[in-house]
Amino acid sequence: MNSIQKKIWGLVLIVLLIMATTWVSLISYNQKMLDQYNGILERYLVLNEISRKSEDTVTALNNFLLLPSNDNLKAVTKNKKDIQSMKSEVATFKNVENELALTNYINLIESLVETIDSALSFHSEAETEYSMKAFNEATHISNYISEMALTLIDLELQTYDLFYRGIINQSEELKQLGTWLLLLITVGLLLFTYWFSQRITKPVEKLTLAANELSKGRFDLKVEVNSSDEIAFLAKTFDRMRLNINNLISDIHHNAQLENELQQNRLLLKESQLRNLQSQINPHFLFNTLNTLSKKAYMEGSEETSDLLVSVAGLLRYNLKHLDKPMTLYDEVYVMQQYIDIQKTRYTDRLNFYMEIDESCLSIKIPGLTLQPLVENAVIYAVEPNEEGGTIWFRIKDEGDLVTIEVEDNGPGMTEEKIQEILEEKVNTANGHSSGIGLSNVMKRLRLFNSMEDVMKIESTLGVSTKVSIKLLKERRGEK
Incomplete structure (x- = not known):
């Protein structure tokens, strides 16, 4: 050094x-x-x-x-x-x-x-x-x-007359050369001394500025000193101290946040325990009522009404029991078809639904209640507002290590700003509708399930169509 x-x-x-x-x-x-x-x-x-x-x-x-x-x-x-x-x-x-x-x-x-x-x-x-x-x-x-x-x-x-005269002239020139050389050396030494002093004082100024900013609580400014002397060693030590303090403060904030979340979770747990007492009665009562209505409709000869009530009961039971459990893609497709059957009863010929499914992919795992919100979103925005109805395409594709699921509709489409809001989890597009689970919620659960960020893609053209694609790993990270 x-x-x-x-x-x-x-x-x-x-x-x-x-x-x-x-x-x-x-x-x-x-x-x-x-x-x-x-x-x-x-x-x-x-x-x-x-x-x-x-x-x-x-x-x-x-x-x-x-x-x-x-x-x-x-x-x-x-x-x-x-x-x-x-x-x-x-x-x-x-x-x-x-x-x-x-x-x-x-x-x-x-x-x-x-x-x-x-x-x-x-x-x-x-x-x-x-x-x-x-x-x-x-x-x-x-x-x-x-x-x-x-x-x-x-x-x-x-x-040698010219030589003598040359000696005299050279003697005068030598005096002038000595004067100019002295001035040149003086200026050169001054410039070199200034540059040399800057090499020492500049790192000290940077270190002083960093210390001043650190005293104001700014721990995000990196201390950089381009030298190879004791000041550089001091700057590196100072920067390590800054990082340690910054990490310590981050840990304190993180622990405080965890403590706050833990406190909120305790409150939510107490609230959920109270609500659980109510939910133990209401679902069973609702399922029994729907089954009773289904049997009564069947005995009265209303087979279509009976099938509809069975689909509603099955869909309700699935939504309440399997929201936080991983299910097979086969189960999700089955529940999604029950939902479409219910919607077709409602919209009749206004709803056109087409499926292209690679059945080799139906055994992979997927978070419960993932497909229904995607299709429900297409029904809400592509079928419900239009008197002529709309068309929805549902596809499951095998793409090597991934399975891609696409839900495409011929609805009014979305702006690029709205797409970014959804992908950044700033909105809930289906909030307030039947399942109460929007695209942002689906995307959030898929990111946690697959342990990766790139799980959803939205392609839309205003007045033409919207296509929502999600990606599923055939083998989740950490599993064999």
Whole structure:
């Protein structure tokens, strides 16, 4: 983990690196200019030294001719070697501008050395006249060397005049470059320091804002800090604390809600116990009465009325006993047919009902009283309001792991808003009618029964038709 301390040290190292790079660049540039200047000055010194050495050599030769001795001979020999050594160094000064003059200069040096050797040779052979002629010639050559040195220095000055001026200009430019470079480095460091400080202060500001929001009771805001230092670790710890507090509050609300529901259930249980005392008498009395009426109608020859009373009694018994029990699809279809028989007695030819059933699906389980509300809803909205009546299609389809049940009618249809209200369990479309169980109630029980949300689909076109489809799992989750 990169710490804030490491970031600060990184900033210091970057500043030191920039300063060191700038200093090394300036030192290198100055050293290069100094080397060039020293090289030119060295050329002048060598040329001047050769002129002086040539004069010293002639003086030493004169002393030797006047007073021959080993010391004077050694002085001549030493000066001659020095001149020969400097001649090799002068040869390296040659360029396009001074090539001819420098060649003549080197030839003069060679001539001086040869003339000195001739003078020494004639003196050793006691030929004084030739020796003096050689000495005089060496004197003239030495003077030529001095004059030629001045000529070469003048050529050097002309050649390097632009260089000298360039050094002056470059010195001024170097001052300006240093000033601009200093300003550039200062601005760059300020920008980098601002960016660097933002990398540290921004996470702190986010953490402060999150703490302020948390103090106001807002536990849903996630704390996000994009860094990899101690502040990020602190932010993650703070966010975990926020989640723990939020979960704790949620648990408290949930427990309070459960406690409230439990209290309401206790009240409902007491109420249901009182109502149960009444329901133990009324259904039996109603069933016995319907059966008595059915038998009486049959004995009087009203078989159709008898069948109708039997269907009503069976439907009532099923509705009261099997509302919260899983039944087979076969039982649900049978009860639904009893309901249709009752409605056909009521609407006669106004009700047209068609069925397409895959009988291999009739053994699967389904919540009790699921199909009747779907068909009842179609009867209420597609048949009852129309004088001409209406048509209802009922289908059961095998679709692999699912069974699809469709109830389609040619009624007035529904708007998209009404469909969404039903699917979102905001309305009860059949509330107040015979069973009192609407589409929303059916959908809610199917979701609990199948343990999934996608159990119902409604397709409708205004003025044309409505089709309600429900899905059933052949094997419910958790069952084998």
